[in-house]
Each structure stands twice: as structure tokens, then as C-alpha cells.
Amino acid sequence: MKLEYLKQAEAVLNKCGRPQLPGGISAVPITKGFMLPMLLQPGGAVTFTKEITGGNPWLLRAISSDEPSSSLVGIRCQIQLPNGRFLFGGNGIDIGQFAWIGSWRWLQDPELRCEPGSRLQVTLTDTTSGGLSAATAVNLLFEGAYLFFMRGGEVSTDFPLASSLPRYQGIVNENILAPCWMSNEGLETPVGFVDEYFPYSTPEPTDQPLQTTWTVVAGAVTVAPNPLPLEIQVGPGFELFVRRMLFDVQFTSTAKAIVLGKLRTGAGYVVNDNFIDLARYLCGAEYPCSWKVKGGDSVFIDVNLADVTGSGTVTFQAHLEGFRRRRA
Amino acid sequence: MYRPQFAYPLPPAPCDDQACIFSFDATNLPVFTGTLAAGAQTGRVPLKLDKDADFYLRAIRSQGGISFRLEDTDGNPLSDSENANNPTNYQLPNQYSNTAGAGLVALESGAGGVFGPAGGNYVVYLYNATAAPIVLTTCALNLAGVKRYSEEVCRQ
Numbered sequence: 295m296k297l298e299y300l301k302q303a304e305a306v307l308n309k310c311g312r313p314q315l316p317g318g319i320s321a322v323p324i325t326k327g328f329m330l331p332m333l334l335q336p337g338g339a340v341t342f343t344k345e346i347t348g349g350n351p352w353l354l355r356a357i358s359s360d361e362p363s364s365s366l367v368g369i370r371c372q373i374q375l376p377n378g379r380f381l382f383g384g385n386g387i388d389i390g391q392f393a394w395i396g397s398w399r400w401l402q403d404p405e406l407r408c409e410p411g412s413r414l415q416v417t418l419t420d421t422t423s424g425g426l427s428a429a430t431a432v433n434l435l436f437e438g439a440y441l442f443f444m445r446g447g448e449v450s451t452d453f454p455l456a457s458s459l460p461r462y463q464g465i466v467n468e469n470i471l472a473p474c475w476m477s478n479e480g481l482e483t484p485v486g487f488v489d490e491y492f493p494y495s496t497p498e499p500t501d502q503p504l505q506t507t508w509t510v511v512a513g514a515v516t517v518a519p520n521p522l523p524l525e526i527q528v529g530p531g532f533e534l535f536v537r538r539m540l541f542d543v544q545f546t547s548t549a550k551a552i553v554l555g556k557l558r559t560g561a562g563y564v565v566n567d568n569f570i571d572l573a574r575y576l577c578g579a580e581y582p583c584s585w586k587v588k589g590g591d592s593v594f595i596d597v598n599l600a601d602v603t604g605s606g607t608v609t610f611q612a613h614l615e616g617f618r619r620r621r622a
Numbered sequence: 623m624y625r626p627q628f629a630y631p632l633p634p635a636p637c638d639d640q641a642c643i644f645s646f647d648a649t650n651l652p653v654f655t656g657t658l659a660a661g662a663q664t665g666r667v668p669l670k671l672d673k674d675a676d677f678y679l680r681a682i683r684s685q686g687g688i689s690f691r692l693e694d695t696d697g698n699p700l701s702d703s704e705n706a707n708n709p710t711n712y713q714l715p716n717q718y719s720n721t722a723g724a725g726l727v728a729l730e731s732g733a734g735g736v737f738g739p740a741g742g743n744y745v746v747y748l749y750n751a752t753a754a755p756i757v758l759t760t761c762a763l764n765l766a767g768v769k770r771y772s773e774e775v776c777r778q
Contacts, residue, residue, distance in 0.1 A: 366685060366762060370649060379640055379769075383672045387645035391685060391762050402641050404768075421649045458631065 295324065295442065304444045318446055323353060323439035332432045334369060334418045336425035341417045346376065346408045348440060353407055354414075356437040357393055357400040365390035368422030369430060376412030389418070389432055405438070473582045475537070483619070492618040494534060496524045496595065499544065499609035508599055508608040510549040515599055519610075524595040526614060528587050535584035537616040541573040547606030551599040555612075560592045569598060572612070584616055630680070630734045630768075639678075639734075639768040644671065646746075647685075647762035654758045658688065658750040663708065666693075668743035675769035678735030679744070684719040686761030689749040695742035712749040735767050 303322045330344045346352050354375070361367060372386035380386075393400035408414075414436060420426050474480040483489045499506040505524070509517035528534045543553050555572040557565035565585070570576070572595075587593060595612055602608075633639045646669055648654040653667050671677050684690065689712035692700040702711050713719065738744055746763060750756050 364685065366647060366760065375640075377640075379674075379771075381642060383642055383644035383677070383769075384646075384670065385650050387643055387764070388647060388649070388762065391645055391647070391683075391764055392643070400641075404639055404641070406640065459629075 300324075300442050300444060319443055321441040321443050323441055326352065326438060326440045328414070328436040328438075330414070330416060330434045330436065332416065332418060332434070333429055334420060334426065334432060335429050336427070337420050339417070339419040341415055344414045344416075344436065346410055346412050346414070348410055350440045350442060351407050351409055352440050353405045353438045354402050354436060355405045355439065356402055358395045358435040358437060359389065359393045359400075360431075360433040361389045361392070361394070363390065363392060363394040363398050367430075368420065368426065369432065370419040370421045371432075372417045372419075374415040374417070375406060376408040376414060377406070386417070386419075388421075399437070402438075407441070408438075473537075473580050475584075476580070486622055487619050488622045489535075489617045489619050491616075492534070493613050493615040494526045494528065494593070495613045496526060496611050499611055503609070506609050506611060508551070508610075509606075510551065510599075510602055510608060511605050513603050513605075515602060518599075519597075522597065524597060524610075524612065526593040526595075526612070528589055528591055528593070528618075530590040532589045532618040532620050534587040534589075534614065534618050535616045536581070536587065536614045537584055538578060538580045539572075539576050540613040540615060541577045542609075542611045542613070543573050544609045545606060548604030549602075549606030549608055550604050551602040551608050553597055553608070553610050554600050555595050555597040558594050558596075559587055560594065561588065569596070569600075572597075587614075633734075633770055636773040637770050639770050640675075642677065642767060642769045644669065644677070644765040645762060646764075648759045653748065654761055656758055658748060658756050658758055660750055660753050660755055661708075663712075663749040664747055666745045666747060669746055669763075669765070671695075671738050671740065671742050671744070672769070673741040675771045676740050677738040677742075677765075677769055678733070678767045679738060679765050680735040680767040681765075682719045683764045683766065684715045684762065685764075686756065686758075687715060687750075687752055688756055688758065688761045689714050689751045690763060691747045691749070693745040693747075694736050695738045695744060697745070700736065708749060709751050712747070712751065714751060 300322050303324075304320060307322065308320065326348075328344050328346070330342060332340070332342045334340060357373075361369075366388050367390040369389045370386045371382070371389040371392060373381040375381060416434060418432060469476070497505040505519050505521070507517075507519060508515050539557075541553070545551070552571050553573060554569035556567070556569055593614060597610060599608060646654065651667065651669070653664055658664065679694075682692070689709070691703065691712045694700060701713060705711050744765065748758070
């Protein structure tokens with residue numbers, strides 16, 4: 295191990311912030327894994343040992359196994375760690391339930407410090423009724439890192455542990471996928487105006503069945519809503535800012551269909567220029583930027599049924615959810 | 623500052639935590655040696671914990687098509703338990719603990735997990751939500767978490 299590399303690694307880690315021991319001593323972890331190949335004979339119960347070699351302490355961080363972690367293979371595994379404690383409670387675990395590789399590996403959290411010369415012991419026991427049909431190989435990879443202790447490097451600044459922080463701090467937008475307005479950031483209401491939460495909706499199917507309902511007989515539409523397209527009027531004096539759209543499609547009896555639609559405003563703005571499955575593609579997702587509809591304008595929704603089967607009724611209601619802005 | 627999910631607090635000094643799995647199958651739980659008929663459920667089945675340290679349950683993984691419902695060591699249900707519709711009371715493994723992703727379903731709790739004292743018993747109820755009998759020797763239940771060793775235990 296070249297000292298210069300260790301110094302460089304220490305410098306990088308100090309920049310990230312990390313705990314330091316008194317006297318400015320810090321540790322540089324260098325990745326190192328120990329492979330433990332094992333073979334279990336039918337009816338056998340064998341303990342295998344792996345010594346922590348080298349002159350430095352080693353951290354156990356993960357264990358990978360060549361046995362997929364979604365089976366019961368009849369080989370009981372118990373691992374005794376260098377501190378004398380067992381990894382598994384009770385009588386151990388079936389090796390087919392323990393771990394596999396990659397994302398399926400066993401994460402040793404918190405990591406376990408093992409002194410040089412100490413030992414990992416793995417006991418495999420055949421628990422099948424009648425014994426294994428043949429000698430079976432089991433390979434475990436103990437993954438971790440050697441600790442190289444350094445003194446006199448740059449002192450790192452205090453850095454709180456993630457576990458000491460509250461789950462929700464409420465100070466910034468912590469969900470990187472959420473629109474900024476969800477945490478009340480972004481464009482503010484202009485002076486002299488007031489924003490009010492407001493959903494606009496097309497007619498409600500129970501109260502207005504003629505305007506919202508298709509009647510389907512044997513896979514064919516016999517009655518369509520009237521009038522079409524559906525219209526949502528935005529009153530004069532308000533501007534509507536749509537943050538998301540919700541589409542409610544209901545079926546009765548055996549009727550099934552897809553409601554295809556196009557959205558546009560009376561002023562000529564087109565949301566989608568071809569028919570799409572509204573409920574599937576546009577329902578519920580919040581927009582990073584609001585869709586602005588001017589006061590006195592209307593949102594028109596051209597709707598058609600597709601893939602119609604069965605008999606019954608299909609009802610449709612659309613909601614434009616957001617806020618409307620008026621003069622204070 | 624970004625705070626990753628499922629970050630657990632450090633144990634109070636001088637305790638130390640060590641990762642641990644309790645795995646229950648036909649080799650250590652007699653109920654798993656039988657067959658459960660379609661729609662049938664078992665009574666309470668104790669899941670014995672080791673006596674050397676307290677245990678904090680943080681994740682669950684199951685094998686096989688059996689549905690189950692857990693209670694903590696004080697008898698508190700960890701899911702719905704009194705609905706007339708039985709499937710509502712049990713977790714369906716395909717939707718929860720038989721994860722095809724990283725293999726374990728993590729629970730987040732301010733206490734660092736669901737507490738179980740040394741030597742205590744979690745309780746599990748098994749339920750066959752399918753239309754066919756389930757041979758329970760094909761099933762397993764794994765409780766993952768940490769053992770919290772206190773200073774007194776460490777001295778032994």
C-alpha cells in the first residue's frame with residue numbers, strides 16, 4: 295500500500311466530513327473481501343474458519359452468497375463473528391434464505407470491526423430429510439475494508455450523522471421529484487392578487503347522467519353523452535392555474551372501455567393534439583409548472599370511447615385541480 | 623440536507639448494535655412441518671428470541687405463498703387484526719415480504735425498530751389466502767434487525 299495513496303484518500307474523506315479520533319487520528323478504509331469456499335457432504339455438519347489476515351483491523355460490511363436467497367435448500371448456516379456473537383438467532387438460517395449477490399447481499403449494518411488474527415466461523419449443517427443427494431458447495435464472500443489509521447491530516451468539520459436528523463425537516467424541498475410549489479417555493483402571488491385553491495370539474499355523473507354517460511350494448515355505443523365536447527368554463531375575473539388533472543372513469547355491469555380524449559382551450563391552446571387514454575397518462579401527476587387558463591375562457595375536452603366491450607354504462611368526469619387567481 | 627430513508631439512530635452508550643436475522647422454517651418451528659388448507663388460519667405461533675440481547679425488528683422477508691400477521695412481544699398487532707374480512711388482516715407475501723427487489727422490506731421507526739426483549743416472543747398467525755392447500759415446509763419467515771447488547775451483556 296503506497297502511503298501517498300492513503301494520504302490522498304484521507305484528504306478526500308476529510309473533505310466529506312467524518313468522525314475523527316482525539317489527536318487528529320482518522321482511518322482510511324481500503325476495500326478488501328475474504329472468500330470462504332465450503333463443501334458440505336450429505337448428512338454433514340462442518341465448521342469452516344476464515345482468519346482475518348493482514349496487520350490492520352478489518353470492517354465487515356456485507357456478505358454475498360452463491361446460493362440465491364429465495365429457496366430452501368436444506369443447508370442450515372450459522373456464522374460466528376470474531377467477537378464471539380452469532381449472526382443468526384436461534385439455530386441459524388437456511389443458506390437459501392440468507393443472501394445472494396449484488397442488491398441481494400447481506401448488509402452488515404452497523405459494520406463490524408474485526409481485529410487482525412481474529413476468525414470468522416461458518417457452520418453448515420445438512421437438514422434435509424434423508425440427507426443431501428450429493429456433496430454441495432457453498433461459497434460466501436465476506437466484504438469489507440481494511441482500516442489504515444492516519445495522523446496529522448486535515449481536520450474535518452463537524453458533520454451530523456444522518457440518523458440524528460429528523461425524517462422531515464420542513465426547511466427545503468427534500469423530495470427531489472416533487473414540484474417546487476409543493477414546498478411553497480417558486481413564483482409568488484403577484485402583489486394585489488389572491489390565490490385560492492380551486493378544482494374545476496365537468497358535470498357530475500349522478501346528477502347529470504345525460505352529459506356524462508355512454509350506454510354500451512354488446513360492445514357498441516348506443517348512446518353518447520350530450521353535449522360533447524365536455525366544457526369547463528373559467529369565470530371572468532379569475533385566472534385558473536391547473537396543477538394536476540384527475541379523471542374518474544366508472545363502469546357498470548359488464549361494460550369496459552378506454553376513454554380517449556383531447557384537451558384544449560377556447561383561445562386555441564392545445565394540451566394534446568391527438569386522442570390519448572386520459573386516465574392512464576394524465577391522471578394525478580402534478581405538473582412542475584402550472585397550466586394557466588385565462589378568465590372567461592373554457593377548457594374543452596373531446597372524448598371518445600375505444601376498445602368497447604360488454605354491456606352497461608361508462609361514465610366520465612374530469613377535474614382540473616389547482617388554484618384560481620383574482621384581484622385582492 | 624438530504625437525509626436518507628431508514629437511517630436509524632445510534633444505540634445509547636454503552637450499548638452496541640449488531641445485525642441479526644431470526645429465521646423460522648420447518649427446522650425450528652413445528653407449525654411449518656404441516657399443511658394449511660385453503661382459507662385456513664393458525665392460532666398464535668410464538669417466535670422465540672434469543673436470551674443474550676434485546677432485538678429490534680427492522681425488516682421482514684418471507685418465502686412461499688403463506689400470508690401472515692405479526693404481533694410484537696407485548697401482543698400489539700403490527701397490522702390490522704379485527705376486520706371481518708380475513709385477508710384484510712394478513713399481509714399478502716406477493717405484495718409485501720416476497721420482494722423481488724433487494725429482498726427485505728424495511729420498517730422505519732423512531733425507536734430503531736419493533737422492540738423485542740431478550741428471550742421474548744413475537745407472535746405470528748399464518749393464513750392461506752389461496753384456493754389450494756399450502757405445504758408449509760416450503761415456507762419460511764425471516765425477521766431481520768439488530769441485537770442490542772448492553773454493557774452488562776458485554777461483560778459476560
